[in-house]
Amino acid sequence: MPEGLRPVIVSVEDEPASSWFSRSWPAVLMVAAVLIGLALSTLAGRAPAPPPAPTPAPWPGTVSTVMPAANALTSRRALLILLPGARPDYLHTYITDGTMHNLALLAAGGVVPEYVTPVEPAVTNLNLECLVRGSRPRLSGLFSGAELPALFTAPAVWAWDGQSGPADAALFWPDTEPGGAGADIFVTLADGSSAVEGPDAQPLHTSPAGLALALTDALGQPPALPSPSASGGDFVERLYRRLDWQARAAAWVWSSDSPRTMVIVFDALALAAEAGLLHGEDAYDPLTRAVYRRLDGALGTLFSVVDMAQTATAVGTTNGLLSYQRVLNLEAVLRDGAPAVPPDAVRIVAAGGTAFLSIHLPADSAPAVQTAYVEGVQKALEGAAAGDQPALRRVAAGDAARQMGWADAGAGDFWVQAAPGVVLRAGDPSGEHRAWWEEAGVADGYASDLPEMRGFFVLAGPGITPYGLVGPISLLDIAPTLGALLQMPIPDSVQGRPLREWMNAN
16 A cells, blocks of 8 residues: 555445435535525625635545545645546546546545536647646647647646756656657656657657666566557457556656656557547447546556655546547548649648648749638638538638637638537548548547537645535646646746645645
8 A cells, every 4th residue: 555545445336316305405505504694794784705615516426535634735746647538428427336446536535627628629639738738839830740739838847846947757648659759758857867769759758868778677568559450359458458558667657766747648548549449429338438447447556656645646638539420521622612722732730620721832922812822712611511511610710820829820821620520631541532421430629618528637635625526627727736736836838727726725
């Protein structure tokens, strides 16, 4: 048992049936208390007092807690565990019924927002970046692949020590394997010594020299990503082996290198969704439930080495995924709707339900020609359809695109978002150049105000009052809250706010 934890007897079960009065008397008493308070305030000739901190709402089940009985007001360490591809409604269900036993233990000792509002656009990769920085993206430039770039100037949560660079932190990002190109392990220890491992590794993906070798010496070679062509059973088995290795590697780094802050991304659900294995709507589909249960086992592996009396912990997903039934080919939309625009003059980067289009014409093109091309593209996009239904919910260009957070968006830049049920692509993989076709799957990138795109988080640890179920929050609030618990200075670039109403110190 990790240091700082107390023995608990754990049970997670549905509440028995009860009468209306037994279910409702707490609410009745609360309303009565509020009315009495207002009456007394009126008689005294003064305005009612401001509302107190969030009123605890009981979780719909009986759960003992993994948290210590007496929490300190601040934390010494912070752990942020991300679960891309997890559905918030499934997480609520699995906490209640015990499928995710370890997550239920954490929830019982902390707060669980009703939902988390993601950043627009609700693309998972962008929201992961926004989460750890507490700020919206400022995007510029384009990648040649099917990924939207994120060029941030805001520091991440692990850089909030006032020094010139990251310090005393770890990040596991699931893009590739440790030590490879774009390495997914970042660790900078307190002495600041670090080295880039991998020929194409980005500054975000660095590690102390020898970390990848030390990991493989301790745990063996990490399992390769499951092949998309693998059968369903083989894919899932490889997925489990990769997840187990990730959990053990995270626990190893947490224990051996003792980073002050750590971010770990368990990507099993996202990979399973991309493979078309989790596109059903049934939380009790055997495979779906098994993957979530295995993911909870990975949480347990990491929790087993975490001293909860010293660690502020957040577990959740930045945004949801939405089922789609049709695919819109943006290249065909422009080919049919704006034939005067040269195909090689338009660059398209699509990510699920959102895409960015940029028109690049020769510098000597007449202004009238450029204006005609831009107007033609906008008209084609606004009229795009997938069969008998409009395919795009939103088209933003120029200033409107800049207001969405796209830096340097010129008159020829468009940000488009698909209607629910439609996913965007730049081309037709069949080579038939279809404008649209039917296909079932799940994707991110849709409007952040859709209920299906909401995120989910559990926050617990020293300094967090265990209120249980509370109201919704912004994704941008999580990083500054962790920073406040660690007593780190919060940069001016942070747009979220520390949720001090959840903190014991308040």
